Amino acid sequence: MSSIELSDDVASLEAGLDALDKPVTLREPLAARLRRSVLPPVVAVAFLVAVWLVVVALHLKPTYVIPTPADVWASLGQYWSEGAVQEAVWNSLRRAFVGFAVAAVVGTALGLLMSQFRFVRTAIGPLVSGLQSLPSVAWVPAAIIWFGLSDGAIYMVVLLGAVPSIANGLLSGVSQVPPLYLRVGRVLGARGFTAIRYVVLPAAMPGYLGGLRQGWAFAWRSLMAAELITFSPALGTSLGQLLQIGRELSDMSLVMAAILLILVVGVGIELLVFSPIERRMLRARGLNVGPT
Amino acid sequence: MTSATVSETPEGQWAVADLPPPLAPPAIVLERVTKRFSGDGSRPAVLEDVSLTVAEGEFVCLLGASGCGKSTLLSLVAGLDKPTSGTVETPAGGTALMFQEAALFPWLTAGQNIELALKLRGVDRRDRREETDRLLATVHLSGQHGSRVHELSGGMRQRVALARALAQQARILLMDEPFAALDAITRDVLHEELIRVWEETGLAVVFVTHNVREAVRLGQRVELMSSRPGRFVRRWQVEIDGPRRIESAGVSELSKEITDDLRREIRRHAVLPAAVTAGSRS
Numbered sequence: 001m002s003s004i005e006l007s008d009d010v011a012s013l014e015a016g017l018d019a020l021d022k023p024v025t026l027r028e029p030l031a032a033r034l035r036r037s038v039l040p041p042v043v044a045v046a047f048l049v050a051v052w053l054v055v056v057a058l059h060l061k062p063t064y065v066i067p068t069p070a071d072v073w074a075s076l077g078q079y080w081s082e083g084a085v086q087e088a089v090w091n092s093l094r095r096a097f098v099g100f101a102v103a104a105v106v107g108t109a110l111g112l113l114m115s116q117f118r119f120v121r122t123a124i125g126p127l128v129s130g131l132q133s134l135p136s137v138a139w140v141p142a143a144i145i146w147f148g149l150s151d152g153a154i155y156m157v158v159l160l161g162a163v164p165s166i167a168n169g170l171l172s173g174v175s176q177v178p179p180l181y182l183r184v185g186r187v188l189g190a191r192g193f194t195a196i197r198y199v200v201l202p203a204a205m206p207g208y209l210g211g212l213r214q215g216w217a218f219a220w221r222s223l224m225a226a227e228l229i230t231f232s233p234a235l236g237t238s239l240g241q242l243l244q245i246g247r248e249l250s251d252m253s254l255v256m257a258a259i260l261l262i263l264v265v266g267v268g269i270e271l272l273v274f275s276p277i278e279r280r281m282l283r284a285r286g287l288n289v290g291p292t
Numbered sequence: 293m294t295s296a297t298v299s300e301t302p303e304g305q306w307a308v309a310d311l312p313p314p315l316a317p318p319a320i321v322l323e324r325v326t327k328r329f330s331g332d333g334s335r336p337a338v339l340e341d342v343s344l345t346v347a348e349g350e351f352v353c354l355l356g357a358s359g360c361g362k363s364t365l366l367s368l369v370a371g372l373d374k375p376t377s378g379t380v381e382t383p384a385g386g387t388a389l390m391f392q393e394a395a396l397f398p399w400l401t402a403g404q405n406i407e408l409a410l411k412l413r414g415v416d417r418r419d420r421r422e423e424t425d426r427l428l429a430t431v432h433l434s435g436q437h438g439s440r441v442h443e444l445s446g447g448m449r450q451r452v453a454l455a456r457a458l459a460q461q462a463r464i465l466l467m468d469e470p471f472a473a474l475d476a477i478t479r480d481v482l483h484e485e486l487i488r489v490w491e492e493t494g495l496a497v498v499f500v501t502h503n504v505r506e507a508v509r510l511g512q513r514v515e516l517m518s519s520r521p522g523r524f525v526r527r528w529q530v531e532i533d534g535p536r537r538i539e540s541a542g543v544s545e546l547s548k549e550i551t552d553d554l555r556r557e558i559r560r561h562a563v564l565p566a567a568v569t570a571g572s573r574s
């Protein structure tokens with residue numbers, strides 16, 4: 001066998017192997033996808049509304065204590081036409097975004113410091129973990145004493161709620177980076193900040209995104225607690241404030257409408273922002289895309 | 293086919309007679325390198341007093357039992373770790389290193405993995421794409437630029453890893469059992485590819501393997517290592533005429549000889565504790 005024949009032979013062998021290895025991508029038809037992912041939650045909501053209607057029909061409590069879905073809807077419509085709903089959602093979302101953005105910057109810096117310096121990690125690691133399990137509503141009195149009934153107090157509570165989750169998420173992401181990747185990075189010539197930028201951070205992305213997602217949930221929760229307690233007309237209408245007004249007026253329909261809005265906004269951001277990013281990232285890496 | 297003259301010393305240690313120095317200038321020089329890990333306690337060093345010279349453009353295979361320190365040696369040459377004593381000299385421009393797993397970054401596509409290597413080498417952004425396509429063509433993976441790592445087979449991943457290693461333009465390519473996890477046919481194909489790339493680029497290659505036939509199939513020189521302490525105990529200069537295949541008669545013949553030696557080396561460890569105590573009393 002001459003060497004020309006030999007390499008021809010190998011080339012065709014290689015082409016055959018490569019063809020065998022071509023991945024088959026299956027795309028689920030849209031209808032099937034909708035049936036799989038949209039139908040179950042719709043059924044669940046319908047079921048909850050049904051239970052609600054049954055409870056109302058049983059007349060366990062008067063309707064000003066347990067309003068009907070129609071009452072809540074009417075209340076929502078009334079405040080919507082006054083422009084209060086839009087303003088409340090806008091104000092709360094704006095605060096949540098600003099607070100979350102600042103928390104992301106602070107949490108990322110903190111997480112990076114903890115991951116890169118053992119001293120920092122040992123020094124403040126337990127504190128950060130402890131803060132993560134402390135309900136941030138506990139900070140509200142302190143925040144009001146320091147900042148008064150102001151945006152400053154609200155932001156302080158939001159930050160203390162979200163920063164620990166983000167920092168811890170990044171830290172756990174970094175600690176799960178396979179050492180092999182770091183070695184490859186070094187062989188390729190990535191050191192110091194370059195290694196962090198091109199190897200550590202992208203490799204830690206799953207844990208980091210998980211932390212950001214949890215950070216968002218905590219920010220939103222903390223914001224509601226802060227808005228509810230830091231009640232001042234000067235701060236403008238907000239979702240937390242709608243709750244407070246409902247309580248003062250003993251308007252259960254308004255309270256439930258506000259709770260629904262808070263839920264819808266929180267879940268909406270989760271579904272529209274975090275889920276798609278996370279799914280895209282996991283899919284690109286060939287990792288299991290778990291339940292949404 | 294020739295092999296270095298070897299004599300068995302009374303203690304049961306293998307000693308290697310010096311070979312004539314290689315003709316080309318040296319690319320890697322390890323001089324009396326010893327490596328100990330901090331937690332090792334009274335165990336023998338992982339590598340003890342190891343010297344090795346690899347000439348420019350030479351293809352050397354390192355053979356040895358599991359745990360004898362082959363990966364440790366490559367880490368030292370790659371500069372990922374420092375020797376406890378002794379010196380390691382490699383040319384400026386660093387070394388490229390390939391691992392058993394392709395170790396491609398899963399957040400990048402095949403092409404982007406190569407582009408990152410180029411970027412870290414300082415290649416201008418405008419030239420990266422073209423250079424990447426050239427490298428992908430070198431490993432016969434043109435058109436896989438946008439493929440995700442998890443979409444590639446093990447063999448294709450190792451070819452991308454090879455292209456990424458070539459992107460470093462180092463003069464030395466270290467390979468740590470790069471094909472151990474592949475099936476036989478794929479491995480055959482990659483042997484062919486590797487030899488072609490080596491002939492084209494004139495890289496010095498240090499190739500670590502457990503597989504004697506693989507070592508003989510690929511190497512110009514095969515170095516056998518002992519375990520604890522890791523040392524070079526015997527070397528063979530492989531001279532087989534004509535195209536070499538894993539099933540070639542010459543490869544089989546030398547493989548058998550080397551395998552016998554490897555077995556003897558491993559068996560020696562079964563009696564080592566007694567030998568050590570006897571030695572320390574004298």
Ligand SMILES: Nc1ncnc2c1ncn2[C@@H]1O[C@H](COP(=O)(O)OP(=O)(O)OP(=O)(O)O)[C@@H](O)[C@H]1O
Nearest residue numbers: 329330331338356357358359360361362363364365
């Ligand atoms: N970081 C480390 N700390 C302590 N001991 C280590 C470390 N790395 C390797 N060793 C030890 O050094 C010895 C040699 O390891 P090494 O990985 O170099 O072996 P190897 O020849 O590559 O083995 P294999 O063929 O299984 O890959 C082993 O006994 C191992 O336990």
Ligand SMILES: [Mg+2]
Nearest residue numbers: 362363364468
């Ligand atoms: Mg090894």
